Amino acid sequence: MEQRACRECDLIHEIPRLAVGATLRCRRCGAVLYRVRPNSIDRTLAWTFTGLILFGLALSFPFLALKTDVVSQQTSLLTGVSKLYAQQEGFLALVVLLTCVLIPLLQLFCLLYVFIPLKLNLRIRHARHVFRLFLQVKPWGMIEIYLLGILVAVVKLAKTATIVPGLAVLAFGLLVFSLTFAISSIDDHRVWDQLGDDR
Ligand SMILES: [Zn+2]
Structure with missing residues (x-):
């Protein structure tokens, strides 16, 4: 207990x-x-699926405009990251990749891995490990960290690229809120209880 x-x-x-x-x-x-908390698993899952859709939108619509000497070219987040890397902006590419892609992806994955089986009353291997990983990553998924990452990105990007205000940026902003709501809906005592006692 x-x-x-x-x-x-x-x-x-x-x-x-x-x-x-x-x-x-x-x-x-x-x-x-x-x-x-009532319906905590349903609410966590609903926000997670919302986040997943928003993440897809944030990745597929233009997010960055990369400047070369002559042209300014709009690009999605992922191709933007690889182009930044190609332009010798490795650190910047890493910051954008981490804060805008990898951390939200890891959080979405952990939430789905733990909460879909919980909802279906299935036992799944390593769910406890994944949930513990999620709790450890959680502080890094706070809004301030995202904002800091984006701020660093914008300041550094001003030379080589700018962020294109549009659907992708809106989707990304809403994704951050969805993740925050998903996390605040989690009833971790109940999750541990359902995952089993031997942690
Ligand atoms: Zn007391």
């Missing part, structure tokens, strides 16, 4: 299986320890 310390007074409690909507309070000081 999972244990959790009260945030106010540090008293350790065991967290039992609770009905949806139930709230567990600290025995000593009455602070809320844990609240069962």
